[in-house]
Amino acid sequence: MSRTLLLAALACLALACLAPIGVMGLRLAARPEVLPDILDPRTLGLLMRTLRLGLGAAGIAILLGAPFGWLVSRTDVPLASLWRPLGLVAFILPSLLLAVTWTVLVDLRGAPMTTAVMGLGTFPIVALFTAKAAARIDARREEAALLAGGLPAVLRMELPLLLPAILCGACFSFLFAINDFAVPDYVSSVGRKFNVYADEIFATWQVDNQDARAVATALPLIALTLLALLPTLWLRRRGSLATVDSDFRRPAPLRLGRGRWPALLFCLLLVSLGAFVPIGRLLWEAGGGTTGEGWSPAHLSGAFSQAIELTHANLLASILYSAAAATLAAAVAVVLGHAIARGRWTVLLEPLVLLSLAVPAILFGIGNISLWNHTWSRAFYSGPGLVIVMLLGRYLAFPTLIDAGATTAIDPRIEEAAALAGAGPIRRLFSIDVPSMGPAIAGGWVLVFVLAMRELDAAILVPAANRMAMFKLYNMVHFGRDDFVAALALLIVFVTVVPGVLWTLLLGRRLEVMP
Amino acid sequence: MTCRTTPLLPLLCLALAACGKPPDLVVYVSLDQVFSEEVIRDFEQETGLHVRAEYDTEASKTVGLVRRLIEERESPRCDVFWNNEVAQTVRLAELGLLSPYDSPSAADIPERFRDPQRRWTGFAARARCLIVNTDLVPPEQTPRGMDDLFDPRWKGRCGIARPLTGTTLTHAVALYDVLGEERAEAFWSRIAAGQSDETPQVNVVGSNGQLMRLVASGTLAFGFTDTDDFNVALEKGAPVKRVFPDQEGEDPLGTLLIPTTVAVLKGAPHRPAAERFVDWILSKEIERRLAFSRSAQIPVRDDVPRPEGVVLPAKLMDVSYVSIGMQMEARTKHLTELFLRAR
Numbered sequence: 001m002s003r004t005l006l007l008a009a010l011a012c013l014a015l016a017c018l019a020p021i022g023v024m025g026l027r028l029a030a031r032p033e034v035l036p037d038i039l040d041p042r043t044l045g046l047l048m049r050t051l052r053l054g055l056g057a058a059g060i061a062i063l064l065g066a067p068f069g070w071l072v073s074r075t076d077v078p079l080a081s082l083w084r085p086l087g088l089v090a091f092i093l094p095s096l097l098l099a100v101t102w103t104v105l106v107d108l109r110g111a112p113m114t115t116a117v118m119g120l121g122t123f124p125i126v127a128l129f130t131a132k133a134a135a136r137i138d139a140r141r142e143e144a145a146l147l148a149g150g151l152p153a154v155l156r157m158e159l160p161l162l163l164p165a166i167l168c169g170a171c172f173s174f175l176f177a178i179n180d181f182a183v184p185d186y187v188s189s190v191g192r193k194f195n196v197y198a199d200e201i202f203a204t205w206q207v208d209n210q211d212a213r214a215v216a217t218a219l220p221l222i223a224l225t226l227l228a229l230l231p232t233l234w235l236r237r238r239g240s241l242a243t244v245d246s247d248f249r250r251p252a253p254l255r256l257g258r259g260r261w262p263a264l265l266f267c268l269l270l271v272s273l274g275a276f277v278p279i280g281r282l283l284w285e286a287g288g289g290t291t292g293e294g295w296s297p298a299h300l301s302g303a304f305s306q307a308i309e310l311t312h313a314n315l316l317a318s319i320l321y322s323a324a325a326a327t328l329a330a331a332v333a334v335v336l337g338h339a340i341a342r343g344r345w346t347v348l349l350e351p352l353v354l355l356s357l358a359v360p361a362i363l364f365g366i367g368n369i370s371l372w373n374h375t376w377s378r379a380f381y382s383g384p385g386l387v388i389v390m391l392l393g394r395y396l397a398f399p400t401l402i403d404a405g406a407t408t409a410i411d412p413r414i415e416e417a418a419a420l421a422g423a424g425p426i427r428r429l430f431s432i433d434v435p436s437m438g439p440a441i442a443g444g445w446v447l448v449f450v451l452a453m454r455e456l457d458a459a460i461l462v463p464a465a466n467r468m469a470m471f472k473l474y475n476m477v478h479f480g481r482d483d484f485v486a487a488l489a490l491l492i493v494f495v496t497v498v499p500g501v502l503w504t505l506l507l508g509r510r511l512e513v514m515p
Numbered sequence: 516m517t518c519r520t521t522p523l524l525p526l527l528c529l530a531l532a533a534c535g536k537p538p539d540l541v542v543y544v545s546l547d548q549v550f551s552e553e554v555i556r557d558f559e560q561e562t563g564l565h566v567r568a569e570y571d572t573e574a575s576k577t578v579g580l581v582r583r584l585i586e587e588r589e590s591p592r593c594d595v596f597w598n599n600e601v602a603q604t605v606r607l608a609e610l611g612l613l614s615p616y617d618s619p620s621a622a623d624i625p626e627r628f629r630d631p632q633r634r635w636t637g638f639a640a641r642a643r644c645l646i647v648n649t650d651l652v653p654p655e656q657t658p659r660g661m662d663d664l665f666d667p668r669w670k671g672r673c674g675i676a677r678p679l680t681g682t683t684l685t686h687a688v689a690l691y692d693v694l695g696e697e698r699a700e701a702f703w704s705r706i707a708a709g710q711s712d713e714t715p716q717v718n719v720v721g722s723n724g725q726l727m728r729l730v731a732s733g734t735l736a737f738g739f740t741d742t743d744d745f746n747v748a749l750e751k752g753a754p755v756k757r758v759f760p761d762q763e764g765e766d767p768l769g770t771l772l773i774p775t776t777v778a779v780l781k782g783a784p785h786r787p788a789a790e791r792f793v794d795w796i797l798s799k800e801i802e803r804r805l806a807f808s809r810s811a812q813i814p815v816r817d818d819v820p821r822p823e824g825v826v827l828p829a830k831l832m833d834v835s836y837v838s839i840g841m842q843m844e845a846r847t848k849h850l851t852e853l854f855l856r857a858r
Binding site for chain 2: 190199374461472
């Protein structure tokens with residue numbers, strides 16, 4: 001690996017991910033006596049409850065995502081190529097919109113509904129990982145299992161091979177569930193209250209002169225998140241998520257026989273729960289369905305026209321900031337991913353990359369303010385630059401892990417041969433690794449773009465992020481402008497899915513998003 | 516492009532992203548964006564000044580802009596803070612973040628809405644009110660005050676926002692100020708204690724806006740919110756009516772009035788423009804416009820024209836905004852412990 005490139009990438013990692021966390025760590029270091037305060041029974045109670053929510057959501061994500069991912073990737077379930085992208089919509093939709101939809105339709109509140117919504121919103125991660133892992137199982141293994149005992153034997157053979165990917169996806173589901181506070185708060189607005197630990201972190205920042213305690217309060221959640229990510233790293237290092245054989249043969253779709261129609265119903269049900277119903281509700285509201293006038297195409301068209309007219313600048317800002325952050329992340333992640341896969345510092349570099357993912361958004365946002373609000377950096381602080389750096393810092397971990405996984409799949413002997421032939425490290429990276437990693441780089445780019453388009457928690461603290469469409473959407477929700485808000489939400493969802501859809505349609509290749 | 520220049524691409528992207536036209540004035544606005552951005556746009560047109568306005572979100576009240584102002588204290592970049600309430604402004608004043616400015620436009624604003632040291636000025640107020648769903652609540656059962664929240668007939672059908680942010684936090688602290696420690700503590704403890712019940716007597720929701728939507732949709736029968744939220748529901752055609760709480764009886768508690776506040780920041784980078792903005796925003800004309808807007812802000816000056824429904828409650832809660840602001844820190848901590856419990 002080129003030292004220049006690696007140093008540049010490490011500088012980006014340090015600047016965007018580690019420095020804001022380091023600044024906040026210094027505040028805690030100045031007053032370490034606050035640490036024991038965070039272990040009082042009340043906060044421990046909240047932490048245990050949050051842990052249960054995370055485990056419950058991850059369990060639901062496994063129950064829904066694992067069979068869905070396997071069915072759409074490996075079987076002859078009707079319309080599999082349609083279900084596969086539609087299954088992702090539940091993750092692309094902001095989880096609060098899912099909560100709003102389902103609390104209207106189902107009379108269930110509190111912990112069960114929160115867990116169900118978080119499980120539904122994150123099952124696509126498990127499905128995606130399962131689908132990718134299932135597509136990597138060699139045809140010969142499957143043929144042998146089929147001959148030995150039919151479909152049940154195939155399932156028995158495949159389950160252990162899929163399990164690492166399923167668990168890896170569940171870890172991410174757990175991570176998203178324990179860090180969300182908007183959904184528990186919204187879902188338990190009526191009936192028994194369901195407070196979670198993220199609430200505590202948010203509230204602690206309101207008390208003056210308690211910065212050290214506020215940072216300390218975040219530590220248990222950071223530890224919990226890192227603990228959830230450790231299995232992912234371990235599985236990745238074991239190679240459990242990588243291609244199985246070098247002379248790989250792609251398997252043919254498995255015939256489900258009579259099971260085809262129940263499988264179709266399952267896929268249809270899941271896509272309805274996560275995509276059709278929430279999107280349908282947004283279309284209903286955008287068309288004036290909740291007003292006295294009733295739904296009409298003219299109202300729908302009017303709501304979209306108004307949303308575009310009033311928020312086109314916000315949508316454009318969101319697209320530009322998210323695309324810039326995704327592009328920077330893609331560039332930095334290729335180098336860091338390669339260093340993790342091939343370098344000697346994997347054990348050190350991996351946790352550092354993951355750290356920003358584990359830090360609560362509010363702490364990360366305040367860290368960026370402390371770091372960048374100086375006279376010399378005022379233009380950068382007030383402009384889009386800080387938004388891009390903040391988004392890069394928040395989500396760099398995802399493309400880095402994906403690229404590290406993709407690099408592992410490239411035979412290192414090819415790089416060694418090129419080195420012997422005189423190719424320098426930069427040339428080797430761009431001539432050998434990057435072309436082979438196209439789907440992984442694109443997958444990482446799309447993932448950062450999607451997450452950046454949805455970002456709100458840290459964005460509320462960064463000046464220029466005010467112009468982003470999600471910020472506008474949440475402000476509009478307050479005013480009960482249901483048609484306008486629904487149209488804007490649909491526009492955001494549309495813009496968010498466009499890059500992934502274009503990649504698949506134009507190049508005919510699937511995105512790689514497995515670490 | 517050679518391979519050697521490739522690593523510079525990300526840095527080039529960042530440098531380009533950092534470019535932008537510098538503003539003549541930076542205003543942090545926690546008054547709702549849909550109401551305030553039009554006013555600020557008019558100020559720009561009238562004065563030719565380029566204003567950078569940065570807004571708060573409904574969900575992040577307090578933690579968003581106030582936190583940012585505190586974090587930026589060493590190197591202030593905001594000139595004016597236009598807050599939708601008063602307690603957090605007092606808190607900033609007490610932290611030494613605000614600079615005195617005695618605006619000539621504020622000369623006729625009643626003294627109770629102005630800081631004695633002129634670090635902030637209140638105007639265009641909102642009142643805490645009960646929003647009542649008229650389909651669910653017969654006229655003879657209309658709630659009249661905060662004690663109606665505990666009426667068994669409304670068990671599980673009334674609500675209030677969690678008193679940890681925004682105007683509900685101000686309301687909570689004001690009750691400690693006017694009712695005294697014991698009665699206020701009993702009131703909030705009773706609400707908090709009920710949260711572990713399957714059907715709590717009083718539902719505690721995320722925000723005033725959410726409470727308004729729950730009542731407007733008929734999920735709840737009534738609850739506490741602000742007059743601007745009530746007005747939004749009314750304009751949407753929801754079956755709701757407004758009740759100013761605690762107006763009746765021998766010595767009624769009265770309704771809490773919460774003025775919008777405006778303040779110049781200490782070390783404001785564009786001080787002359789900041790003063791010009793404060794003079795402009797405190798004018799009677801802007802207060803009139805805010806009264807006729809969807810937020811239906813209540814003018815604090817008697818001679819400012821207003822729509823028919825935008826009225827001051829007959830009996831106002833007798834509070835000291837400075838006192839409320841001074842108690843915010845300790846009360847917030849206590850209320851957090853009271854309301855954020857795992858049950």
